[in-house]
Amino acid sequence: MPNPIQLGNKLINKHFDPYIIAEIGVNHEGSIDIAKRLIDEAKEGGADGAKFQTYKAETLASKNSPSYWDRTKEPTASQYELFKKYDSFGWKEYDDLAKHCQSVGIDFLSTPFDLEAVENLASKMPFIKIASADITSVPLLRSVAKHGKPVILSTGSSTIAEVDFAMNELKAFGAKEIILLHCILNYPTKPENANLGMIGDLKRIFPHHWIGYSDHTPPDPEMKSLIAATLFGSVVLEKHFTHDKSLPGNDHYHAMDKEDLKVFKKKLKDYESLIGSEVKAPLKSEDLSRKNARRSIVLSRDLSKGTRIQEKDITFKRPAHGISPIHWDEIIGRVVNRDLSEDHILNWEDLTSSV
Known part of the structure; x- marks a missing residue:
């Protein structure tokens, strides 16, 4: 079993007690009040961390970058145009959100998408999450690694060689604790494309690292994807989070809300009693x-x-x-x-x- 890793207030040292990230992303749509409401609701639902996304459209995508999401759900054709809609928060807003997280007792997190974001956010977060799309972004990997904090690396659309490359870069520049997340880079991900069995392959190939799951499937009443991922051994679970799943566009359409999260937490307790001990011995x-x-x-x-x-x-x-x-x-x-x-x-x- 991998060595324990401290993620905020939770020690990762066993299965079936996952660290849950409510991925707010930019579902606040530029409103600090909605962002704080989402933090409050993530805490109410039982999440361990409330995570945002920090980027500026100009540093993230060229003006002719085509979309890669379901255009029937989010009609914007240009990455640049979509990101420009939601990049209004500055460092003052993130300071405010970090303080609000602290006041309600949930970890503040935000995925950095450029070097300036890494430098401004690292001190505010217990660990740093790297998005799947940046698994080959060498300058970003090195910038994150030098802070010496635990790193959660999402592996959507990646080959094992690319995952291995990114891990070697992170380790070479100071990262000592890395958790890998299985992920499918589809927005949304059809349940038949979730391929949760890949969690087992990551565990086999990287036996000294904890494995988790970043979910983009639409939530169902049973929260099956998160339950199944936990049963496969995921110790970190990340899913987009919203206050209103009926809102159009952006990441609302494949997000859970606080009630979904409560259902998952309750079902997790039910399954936990079935799982019991991880040590084979007579009872x-x-x-x-x-x-x-x-x-x-x-x-x-x-x-x-x-x-x-x-x-x-x-x-x-x-x-x-x-x-x-x-x-x-x-x-x-x-x-x-x-x-x-x-x-x-x-x-x-x-x-x-x-x-």
């Missing part, structure tokens, strides 16, 4: 079963005192009140020290001390 509740449902070595015929036991003389039956069949080979050739009847459950006291 106290199984003591009676071990004693009565397992088998003992039993005589298949009458034996007289002094008889040397042959394999034909014994069988194995329930209950496990005598010698376990695990000692089958040790019993063959031993001598009985008294007359014994057929169906007798053999005990060590019935045998001479030597073969």
Whole structure:
């Protein structure tokens, strides 16, 4: 199991207790009041962190950058035009939001999309999240790494070689703790494209790193994607968050709200009782079963005192009140020290001390 990592107020040291990121992104649409409301609702729903996205359209996309989202949900054709709508917050607003997070008891987070954002945000956050699209952005990776904070790296649309490259860059420039997030870079992601099985592949390839999941599927009443991701071993869960899922455009259409989050947290508790221990060992509740449902070595015929036991003389039956069949080979050739009847459950006291 990977080494524990402290993410804000939560220690990542076991499965089934995921750190939950309410990805507010720019669903505040430029309103500081809505941004604070979203923080409050993320806390009410049970999230550990309230995360924004910090960018300026001019440094993120060229003016002719085409869209990569579902245009039936968000009709804007240009990345630059869309990002320009929601890049109005400055450092004063982010300071204000960080203080508001602190006042309500939730971690402040914001994904930086340029070097200035890294420098201005790093001191305000317990860890730094890097978006999938920046897994090859060497200057950004190095800038994040030099702050020495835990890094959460999203891996949407990435090859294993690209993930490995990014991790090597981060480690070379100072990052010591890295959590990888499985992600599909579709907005929204169709459930059949979620490919949660890839979480297992990341765990296999990077066994010394914790793995999580960034979800872009539309929320369903059962919150199946987050539950399944947790069952696959995700220790960080990120999902877009809104105060109103009916709002058009941007990231509202594939976001959860506080009620979805409450449903997930409740279901997580239900599943937690089913998961139980991660250490394979008999339970106290199984003591009676071990004693009565397992088998003992039993005589298949009458034996007289002094008889040397042959394999034909014994069988194995329930209950496990005598010698376990695990000692089958040790019993063959031993001598009985008294007359014994057929169906007798053999005990060590019935045998001479030597073969």
